[in-house]
Amino acid sequence: MKTISRRKILKVLGAGGALSSLGLAGCASQGVVSGKAAAKIVVVGGGFGGATCAKYLKRFDSNLEVTLVEQNRQYTTCPGSNWVLGGLRGMGDITHGYGDLNSRYGVKVVHDTVTAIEPGQRRVVLAGGQSLSYDRLVVSPGIDFRWEEIEGYDASVAEKIPHAWKAGPQTKLLYDQLRAMPDGGTVLMAIPGNPFRCPPGPYERASMIAHYLKTNKPKSKILMLDTKDAFSKKGLFEAGWAALYPGMIEWVPGSSGGKVERVDAATRTVYAQSGMDQHKADVLNIIPPQRAGQLAQIAGLTNEGGWCPVNQQTFESTIHPGIHVIGDSSIAGAMPKSGHSANSQAKMTAAAIVAMLKDLPVISPSHVNTCYSLIGPDYGITVAAVYRLGDDGAIAGVKGAGGVSPTDVPQQFRTQEARYAEGWYASITQDSFR
Amino acid sequence: MKSTPPLRSGKTTAAVIALLLAASPLAQAEISRGAVMASTCFACHGTDGKSTGAIPSIYGIPADSLIATMKAFREDLRAATVMNRHAKGYTDEEIVHIANYLSNIK
Structure with a gap:
């Protein structure tokens, strides 16, 4: 009989857990799966990234002890929030709880706020006084706003002039202001430069506001002031606007004075081109430039650009090993900052963590993103992509795949994509929260 | 095992x-490669390919049928809204991994 080396058994088994029955407990390379204690994974942030990651960690390895920390008991999704503004959905339709993550998958859900992350001690400190130790930490902190970028616009002004770029009370505020606006009024949207959360989002928002106005206040106008000179699905949006809302939406690119520099909340006026251009409106929607979520900043996970550099295979921070950053906060190559991207990154990260804990090779990630936008209730468009890890370590789109909806198609195609947009919402919220 | x-x-x-x-x-x-890759289908088709909305379910379908369908999408031999664009992102081998995994979901 040949001698079985410990190395060999480790290689074949790939897991420390079974070794204890051979008296080899404690020899597993990571030390965290050995013996009786299950590895502890803490996930902070209960949006698409965090909720999905917690669920898939348990699906990929039910032995893990997974704790999800999220301050709110319910999550209102940004996807679908433009549909609320257009009157197609109610707030209740885009609000989700965390009960199923616990009852169906065994994720422990803690509703609290993280005040500190201690990478050295591998510990998360909560506002309630509790601290949670972890073997690996996943953070999915979403976005924060760069309030310093637009003079006169900050968190307190946003309570009167909404950004509505985090869904919930902000969505309701913009909704109410649109309903209170007289017919013939002007809605002004200020749109940031790249990168920002949900690249097609502002243009779907303009579409949904136009749908509401056309139906209820047809003499009204929408003025979009954009920092950029181009935007996601531009040709498709413009064709849809011409077909459904002729003359109602005006888009001003950055090179023609679209970059908003100052907001005067008292007079609802915005300024561009060093004050040369002034625009007064009845309803203002200011979407500020963005950076990684506050938690990422507090934890020192961001670079000089304000976003989180990660190993794009495992999403482990290149600044703090043992902490994985997913979703909008992360720098994920060619992937857009979207709920769908976060869902995809969450799954690849969950699989990577399970493999790393067992000292197994990490399966090369495959990502998908599909952004559905509604231009009208029966007029949907998409941009899609499939992503792989490139040789340079950056996530890149697979050449020849993906792209936007075709241009010359019958209305039936747009209607079908509108139905699938609703189907996408039903599925991705189920896949992330239930 | x-x-x-x-x-x-x-x-x-x-x-x-x-x-x-x-x-x-x-x-x-x-975790199998099929399980990891197929999980990316679930955002639109529901966890385990069990859709709760307008997008078709894709679980428990014979692997041969799934493979043929994906290849038909990829070669634009079958019309779809977005699946032609998605299918072009996968090799024959990857499609087989995904199809085998999905076909075994009960």
């Missing part, structure tokens, strides 16, 4: 390993 890596050092090793695996609930098999 069909996805346990192949063994090369004889029957005795295999027997010991098999015993260990059987004895310990902690020793789970490696």
Whole structure:
């Protein structure tokens, strides 16, 4: 009989857990799966990234002890929030709880706020006084706003002039202001430069506001002031606007004075081109430039650009090993900052963590993103992509795949994509929260 | 444990390993490539390919049928809204991995 080396058994088994029955407990390379204690994974942030990651960690390895920390008991999704503004959905339709993550998958859900992350001690400190130790930490902190970028616009002004770029009370505020606006009024949207959360989002928002106005206040106008000179699905949006809302939406690119520099909340006026251009409106929607979520900043996970550099295979921070950053906060190559991207990154990260804990090779990630936008209730468009890890370590789109909806198609195609947009919402919220 | 890596050092090793695996609930098999890749389908088609909305379910379908459908999308031989664009992102081998995984979901 040949001698079985410990190395060999480790290689074949790939897991420390079974070794204890051979008296080899404690020899597993990571030390965290050995013996009786299950590895502890803490996930902070209960949006698409965090909720999905917690669920898939348990699906990929039910032995893990997974704790999800999220301050709110319910999550209102940004996807679908433009549909609320257009009157197609109610707030209740885009609000989700965390009960199923616990009852169906065994994720422990803690509703609290993280005040500190201690990478050295591998510990998360909560506002309630509790601290949670972890073997690996996943953070999915979403976005924060760069309030310093637009003079006169900050968190307190946003309570009167909404950004509505985090869904919930902000969505309701913009909704109410649109309903209170007289017919013939002007809605002004200020749109940031790249990168920002949900690249097609502002243009779907303009579409949904136009749908509401056309139906209820047809003499009204929408003025979009954009920092950029181009935007996601531009040709498709413009064709849809011409077909459904002729003359109602005006888009001003950055090179023609679209970059908003100052907001005067008292007079609802915005300024561009060093004050040369002034625009007064009845309803203002200011979407500020963005950076990684506050938690990422507090934890020192961001670079000089304000976003989180990660190993794009495992999403482990290149600044703090043992902490994985997913979703909008992360720098994920060619992937857009979207709920769908976060869902995809969450799954690849969950699989990577399970493999790393067992000292197994990490399966090369495959990502998908599909952004559905509604231009009208029966007029949907998409941009899609499939992503792989490139040789340079950056996530890149697979050449020849993906792209936007075709241009010359019958209305039936747009209607079908509108139905699938609703189907996408039903599925991705189920896949992330239930 | 069909996805346990192949063994090369004889029957005795295999027997010991098999015993260990059987004895310990902690020793789970490696997550298969099919499981990881198919999980990206679930955002639109529902967890385990079980859709709750307008997008078709894709679980429990014979692998041959799934493979033929994906290839038809990829070669633009079958019309779709977005699946032609998605299918072009996968090789034959990847499609087989995904199809085998999805076909086995009950």
